[in-house]
Amino acid sequence: MKTLPYKYTKHNADTLTPIGIYENLYGRKKFLLESSIQHEEKGKYSFIGADPYQELKGSQDATTIVNHQNETSVNRREPALNVFQNEFPEVDMTLPFPFFGGAVGYIGYDAIRSYENIGGALPDDIDMPDIHLMLYQNIIIYDHSDESVYLVATNLNRQPEHALDERLESLKKALIPFPTADVSAGENIEFNPEMDKQQFMRNVETAKDHITRGEIYQVVLSQRMEADMQGDPFLFYRKLRKANPSPYMFYIDFEDYVVLGASPESLIQTNGRDIMTNPIAGTRPRGSTKDEDKTLRSELLTDKKEISEHDMLVDLSCDDFARVCEADSVTIPTYMKVENYQHVMHMVSEVRGKLAESYTSIDALIACLPAGTVSGSPRTQAMRLINDLEDAERGVYGGGVGYISFNYNLNMALAIRSLIVKDNHAYLQTGAGIVNDSDPEAEYNETLHKAKSLMAIKDYDVTHQA
Numbered sequence: 001m002k003t004l005p006y007k008y009t010k011h012n013a014d015t016l017t018p019i020g021i022y023e024n025l026y027g028r029k030k031f032l033l034e035s036s037i038q039h040e041e042k043g044k045y046s047f048i049g050a051d052p053y054q055e056l057k058g059s060q061d062a063t064t065i066v067n068h069q070n071e072t073s074v075n076r077r078e079p080a081l082n083v084f085q086n087e088f089p090e091v092d093m094t095l096p097f098p099f100f101g102g103a104v105g106y107i108g109y110d111a112i113r114s115y116e117n118i119g120g121a122l123p124d125d126i127d128m129p130d131i132h133l134m135l136y137q138n139i140i141i142y143d144h145s146d147e148s149v150y151l152v153a154t155n156l157n158r159q160p161e162h163a164l165d166e167r168l169e170s171l172k173k174a175l176i177p178f179p180t181a182d183v184s185a186g187e188n189i190e191f192n193p194e195m196d197k198q199q200f201m202r203n204v205e206t207a208k209d210h211i212t213r214g215e216i217y218q219v220v221l222s223q224r225m226e227a228d229m230q231g232d233p234f235l236f237y238r239k240l241r242k243a244n245p246s247p248y249m250f251y252i253d254f255e256d257y258v259v260l261g262a263s264p265e266s267l268i269q270t271n272g273r274d275i276m277t278n279p280i281a282g283t284r285p286r287g288s289t290k291d292e293d294k295t296l297r298s299e300l301l302t303d304k305k306e307i308s309e310h311d312m313l314v315d316l317s318c319d320d321f322a323r324v325c326e327a328d329s330v331t332i333p334t335y336m337k338v339e340n341y342q343h344v345m346h347m348v349s350e351v352r353g354k355l356a357e358s359y360t361s362i363d364a365l366i367a368c369l370p371a372g373t374v375s376g377s378p379r380t381q382a383m384r385l386i387n388d389l390e391d392a393e394r395g396v397y398g399g400g401v402g403y404i405s406f407n408y409n410l411n412m413a414l415a416i417r418s419l420i421v422k423d424n425h426a427y428l429q430t431g432a433g434i435v436n437d438s439d440p441e442a443e444y445n446e447t448l449h450k451a452k453s454l455m456a457i458k459d460y461d462v463t464h465q466a
Contacts, residue, residue, distance in 0.1 A: 052134035079114035109398035119387035201440035219376035224430035248413030261418025282347030326354035374398035
């Protein structure tokens with residue numbers, strides 16, 4: 001394993017914010033990865049970058065690598081994550097930060113088609129790759145614990161030191177207090193479900209038939225909603241992060257489209273050989289008082305249906321980890337902990353394991369795709385039913401959004417409570433877990449409720465079909 005040189009500098013940032021740094025950073029294809037201050041234990045850093053030196057885009061078994069340094073591209077006839085491991089091998093690099101350069105982007109739900117037969121291909125209505133990763137060698141890291149900023153330049157091409165200094169000076173220009181736009185401004189946006197209510201309810205009945213026959217235990221059916229969006233998507237993101245502060249918040253400008261969101265859930269996180277995921281199942285709205293919160297929390301922890309679904313997802317995560325971890329290393333250090341968010345409370349567990357020497361963190365990522373939270377159990381059978389009942393690819397929804405560091409440490413948020421903005425259209429997707437006693441209309445309303453939770457922002461709404 002080769003060693004990758006780097007250089008970084010530290011700066012005071014008590015007058016700066018990640019939002020201001022992002023807006024002040026010059027360059028193309030910028031990104032911002034954050035964790036809310038309420039969830040600092042999930043990540044005390046924000047990461048900002050621009051101008052990727054390479055990109056990797058893949059759908060099915062066709063992958064393209066674009067080199068922005070010499071403006072060339074190469075096509076490969078193999079899955080994108082396989083290409084990533086071959087073209088960008090793990091390097092030896094130790095820094096006090098979980099991410100200091102590497103790939104940023106998304107792994108879509110349909111990436112699993114390269115590894116499992118879940119049925120015939122569906123239409124790609126939004127026209128986006130299944131996987132899109134952009135690679136960065138210059139990163140700005142905002143440390144919320146002491147309000148400092150680190151500028152990091154990795155030396156991929158063994159440049160002389162003065163070249164690294166020039167890159168760091170270029171990043172430093174973003175460290176100027178920047179007057180951001182008024183977040184209260186914005187357009188009125190209305191999201192419309194793409195699926196007819198009656199069709200969704202028929203899909204629920206079909207799923208229940210499969211459950212009754214014992215073919216599956218649970219399946220997550222989803223629907224997409226669409227709106228016209230003429231304004232700045234970053235303004236929408238700023239409103240979202242205020243309305244729904246979450247452990248995993250992201251804004252990635254791929255230039256042809258934007259992926260943004262505020263997810264409560266990790267798909268997978270790795271640190272060296274240690275891997276972790278935190279399955280979430282079981283939700284209640286927040287109460288208006290502490291006593292109401294306490295009552296709702298007690299309700300949640302004694303709801304047999306919620307507990308059964310939660311246990312199913314925890315078991316699935318343990319099974320996923322067992323495929324790539326050392327024997328007997330998979331543990332559940334946190335089980336059914338209730339975590340409070342701005343508008344809801346969730347029942348959360350944590351599954352950990354130690355990666356076997358014959359596997360990489362990319363292998364672990366593949367083993368977890370897609371999360372049971374957005375597919376069902378048994379997962380393969382549930383995905384095949386989803387493929388039969390839903391009329392388009394899910395795209396980013398249900399996959400992962402985050403980073404893969406040069407040393408293969410990775411952190412991927414589950415792509416829920418997220419938004420795609422492309423060609424002045426915004427798309428969001430929400431799902432409902434279907435079990436034997438599900439009420440079709442209640443499950444349809446659940447998808448609307450989740451969308452409204454995401455859209456708990458002034459000037460944004462979701463239409464309701466009677």
